[in-house]
Every structure is written in C-alpha cells, then in structure tokens.
Amino acid sequence: MEIRNEIERLREELIGLRRDFHENPELGFQEFRTGKVVADYLEGLGLEVRRNVAKTGVVGLLRGKGPGRTIALRTDMDALPLSEATGLGFSSRNEGVMHACGHDGHLAMMLVAAKVLSGIKDELRGNVKFIFQPNEEDAGAEIMIGEGILENPTVDAAVGMHLWSPIQSGKIGIAKGPLMASSYYFKIIVHGRGGHGGAPHTTISPILSGIDMIKALQEMVLNETDPLKPTIISFGKVSAGTYPIIIPEKMEIEGSLRCLHKDTLQVQDRIREVVDGISRVHRTTFRLEFKCGNDLLYNNEEMTSLAEEIAEGIVGRENLITSDISVMLGEDFAEFSKRVPSTFIFLGTANQKKGTDYPHHHPKFNIDEDVLPIGVELLVKTAMEYLEEKSA
Ligand SMILES: [Zn+2]
Ligand SMILES: [Zn+2]
Structure with missing residues (x-):
C-alpha cells in the first residue's frame, strides 16, 4: 500500500477529527470527552486500549505480526484557559477554553496514523504504542509513566511532534541534542x-x-x-x-x-x-x-537521524530546518526523552495568507490543516522504519 495515497484518502476524516477536537476543547486532566473519542476510535481499529491512565489519558497498543521492538508515538490532549478569537466556524463551544497550542491537530494526526498502521499490521514486526497524554501544559507525562505505560511491552524508543507556528508551513524542524529547556x-x-x-x-x-x-x-x-x-x-x-x-x-x-x-x-x-x-x-x-x-528535552542522535531521513523523503532536504530551532520553552515529552531514546519534531504550520502564524497560546492561534497529512506520514513512516531496522 502506498502510504501517502492512503493518508490522502483519509484527508477529510483527518480534518474532521481535528475540527471536532477543536470545537470541544478540554483543560488538562479534564479531557474526558477527548479521551472517550480517542479510546473508542482506537478500539474500533482493533487495538488493545487502556483508558483513564493518569485520569484521562489513553494508550493504544498495536501488535504487529512478528516479534520485534516497540516504538511509542505520543500526543498531548489538553487545551488552554483562553477565550477563542479566531472567528472559525468550528470555534470552541466551551467558552473560556481553547485549543490554542495545536494539540487538536496532534490528536487527529495520531488517530489517523493509528488507522494507517493498523491497516498494515501484518507487515509489521514489533509493536506500536500510541500514547495520548493529558495535561501537557502543566505536567502529565510523568504520571502516565508512573502508571506503567512504558512497560508491557517495554517501549524501546519514542517519537513526539508539535505543530509549530514559528516555522513555515511545509517545513519540518528536526535537530539533535538539547531542543527545549x-x-x-x-x-x-x-x-x-x-x-x-x-x-x-x-x-x-x-x-x-x-x-x-x-x-x-x-x-x-x-x-x-x-x-x-x-x-x-x-x-x-x-x-x-x-x-x-x-x-x-x-x-x-x-x-x-x-x-x-x-x-x-x-x-x-x-x-x-x-x-x-x-x-x-x-x-x-x-x-x-x-x-x-x-526537564530538558534532549533529542537522541540515532532516533533523530532516523526521523530526519524520513522527513527528507517527505518534504525534501530544502524544507528541513536542522539547526537553530531550540527554544527556552518547556515540553513534558522530556519525561519520555530522558527514559528512552527519543526524538521530538516541529511541524511548521505558519502561513501568513491563512492567518496561521499567530504565536502559540494566542487567542487567534490556528493551524494550517494542509500540513496535517505530512505529520501523519512522518509518524507512520518513522514507526515503520524503526521497526524494520530494529528487527532486521
Ligand atoms: Zn502550549
Ligand atoms: Zn503544546
């Protein structure tokens, strides 16, 4: 199956999911509806699903056909205490709460990635663990990890991604070493x-x-x-x-x-x-x-090289930004990166014409939905390549 075509076929669903999450934002540890939508979706794909991890988090396990390693893909779920001012037709229905950081897009990309990978599970050796984490804006990762999500089966590597308005749409920021403070x-x-x-x-x-x-x-x-x-x-x-x-x-x-x-x-x-x-x-x-x-979010050399190669195949070398993308902001994916070899990727979403270049946490923050398929492809292919490489 040609992965890109398959994702293209799911484009409408991808955007629909994002808009549904956008319309129904929930604050950290209150992502009850979000968690239910996620868990039901994953169950519908036939994954083994653990609900209510760290209160509202969800973990879905996709087992491949043969034995192999386990890679975790992680997304956050929470919105922010902010009144939306985007004027979008699918603006927040929950007054005073808004997806102003892009986590709505992350959720949609992860679900569609889970769907695509489920479709090819017989070709996979090893497992993919989909981690839906609550309360990223404060701290949720450590609590989930404390509830054993990196075990059974043991996670060997992890990938996280953030839609990123400091970077232009269609470009991917990926760099080794210290990324977020x-x-x-x-x-x-x-x-x-x-x-x-x-x-x-x-x-x-x-x-x-x-x-x-x-x-x-x-x-x-x-x-x-x-x-x-x-x-x-x-x-x-x-x-x-x-x-x-x-x-x-x-x-x-x-x-x-x-x-x-x-x-x-x-x-x-x-x-x-x-x-x-x-x-x-x-x-x-x-x-x-x-x-x-x-904690410091530190990108592992080997995992980052692997993801960089995949990203290059998707958007071309000219659209990769591999230096000067570190920021003094924090991100609790760090809790994963300090425990297992990990990489965290910035997916550019700034497009002046579409008004998607507002800073994160701004009441007019919006994402460029046209980059969502790129993110899905990157998640899917990085997982495939990792499992392939490690089982070879
Ligand atoms: Zn944020
Ligand atoms: Zn965020």
Missing part, C-alpha cells in the same frame, strides 16, 4: 526581624537582603554561565510588607530557572551558594525551594 520554579523565603521603620537599626530587613539576592543572582547567571549553554533566571513575583513604617519579618521571591543544557543541578547549587552568601551579609535566614516544571 528544563524549567524550574524557585521560591526564596527570606526571614529577618521586623520592627519600627523609624528604628531600622533594631531590625533586620528581609527586603534589603532579598533585593541584593535578586541582583546577585542575575549577575551570577550573566557572569558565570557559559554563553553557549543558554541559561535564564527571571523573577516573576516578589512580596513583602504591609505598611510603610513597618519593617516586615519576611520577603518572598519567586522566579523561573531555565537551562538548555544538562548542568541545571550545578546552576541550582550555585544559586544556593549565592543566596546563602548574601543572607549571611544581611544576617537574615532563608529557605530556598526548587520545583521542577519540565
């Missing part, structure tokens, strides 16, 4: 000794200490981190005090640390040292906490 939230609680603003010598100001910490941390990142290993520290929330003539007891500082490299723990250690040093100078005490948002 690790992201940590941090909170520093600085304790001093409160008192009268007219007698500051009898107090210990947590505000002065905290301000020095902010400046010192900013400078530390600028001065001490390798400019070729991107690192960002930013401060988003600071709070202290109630009244102009009261020196408060404490100050809270919250911010974000992002690294597009693997040395994030060293940076965290250094942050602790700097905060400790400043705190001593001011005679304050402190508590510092880091909370992981996302």
